[in-house]
Amino acid sequence: MNIPFLDLRKVDEPYINDLRHALDGVVSSGRYLLGDATRTFETDMERYHDMPAGSTVAVSNGLDAIRLILKSFIELGRISPGDEVIVPANTYIASLLPVTEFGLKPILIEPDPSTLNLDWHKAEQAITPRTKAVMVVHLYGSPCWNGNVARRMRDNGIYIIEDNAQAIGARALEAGLNGNDITGTLGHAAAFSFYPTKNIGALGDAGMVMSSDPNVINAIRTIANYGSDRRYHNIYQGLNCRIDELQAAALSVKLRHLDAITLTRRHRASLYNELIHSPLITKPLVMPDKCQVWHQYVVRCPERDNFREYLKSNGIATDIHYAVPPHLQPCYASLLHSPLPITEMLANEMTSLPIAATNDEEIAYIASVINAWRP
Numbered sequence: 001m002n003i004p005f006l007d008l009r010k011v012d013e014p015y016i017n018d019l020r021h022a023l024d025g026v027v028s029s030g031r032y033l034l035g036d037a038t039r040t041f042e043t044d045m046e047r048y049h050d051m052p053a054g055s056t057v058a059v060s061n062g063l064d065a066i067r068l069i070l071k072s073f074i075e076l077g078r079i080s081p082g083d084e085v086i087v088p089a090n091t092y093i094a095s096l097l098p099v100t101e102f103g104l105k106p107i108l109i110e111p112d113p114s115t116l117n118l119d120w121h122k123a124e125q126a127i128t129p130r131t132k133a134v135m136v137v138h139l140y141g142s143p144c145w146n147g148n149v150a151r152r153m154r155d156n157g158i159y160i161i162e163d164n165a166q167a168i169g170a171r172a173l174e175a176g177l178n179g180n181d182i183t184g185t186l187g188h189a190a191a192f193s194f195y196p197t198k199n200i201g202a203l204g205d206a207g208m209v210m211s212s213d214p215n216v217i218n219a220i221r222t223i224a225n226y227g228s229d230r231r232y233h234n235i236y237q238g239l240n241c242r243i244d245e246l247q248a249a250a251l252s253v254k255l256r257h258l259d260a261i262t263l264t265r266r267h268r269a270s271l272y273n274e275l276i277h278s279p280l281i282t283k284p285l286v287m288p289d290k291c292q293v294w295h296q297y298v299v300r301c302p303e304r305d306n307f308r309e310y311l312k313s314n315g316i317a318t319d320i321h322y323a324v325p326p327h328l329q330p331c332y333a334s335l336l337h338s339p340l341p342i343t344e345m346l347a348n349e350m351t352s353l354p355i356a357a358t359n360d361e362e363i364a365y366i367a368s369v370i371n372a373w374r375p
């Protein structure tokens, strides 16, 4: 067998006619930005997440969604350059870049090695009088939430921002600050990404901000359109972070299939869980049924590089999320030099197995190859 890590043609194949039809509608409308398709996608996302009308802004990509959240908090006077923001050390660099871009001070917190997500107790211990926000990342599609700690933080004036790029449709074990348990609604504001490889991907770049706070939403809608609240009147030094109508139209099509996509990913993850039994491999933590959306299926093994070579020689492509953690990237060499041993160990042990378009037969093959590994 020859199993690619991810084949987007296979991922999008079931929707191709609906996508063509939706794109065609935009092309013949002559309206390419800030039109009906964008408004419809925003409404579709609000309904899916059981959020009030006017609680989303569809934007250019996931990184910009995080940038807009932080910039709006700065413009609204809630946080200021120099304030501390708690960020998980085990994350994609996009969770961190906007923090340093706006002169905020990142405080990197080690993950819980069983969940691979932020360790909330360590995060709470790291709070100082300058801590103004926590970036909660639901990495690999697993909800990262501790209601008690989050509420204590909120009561101390700390904003909870979710980076929900990898976990659309996931549910936390307990309710968020507003009583809803779906990720993206748990804290004060959330960023979504529709990068093509995400659980629902655009045909290019797209993202979204979600917040039940109308002040945040209004500020972000304005900042994302040059800071202009009406034509040629700029109340912020804004950005251009608009979403294309084409992407919004494609995403409304995909969102209709999100629950089916999630169920399929859960099925694949449970097959892996059932079939992999090599003592050399640590499987991911499995939470109750409705929680995880399995953006990645990440296994651990101390001899990771040999393991990946072995899989490759058996026709199985894998990936690493992420091989070099943000604090060890060259761009942060002078800024973030403290050692983070758990994050660094995970970066050396983690392997992501194919999950986005893999069928049962392929998963059974991958599991049997893994179980036969004798390093």
Ligand SMILES: *Cc1c(COP(=O)(O)O)cnc(C)c1O
Pocket (backbone or CB within 6 Å): 061, 062, 063, 064, 091, 092, 094, 095, 137, 163, 165, 166, 192, 193, 194, 195, 205, 206, 207
């Ligand atoms: C993909 C991703 C982002 C960034 O999203 P883009 O749409 O690629 O800009 C941010 N955070 C995490 C955790 C991601 O996986």
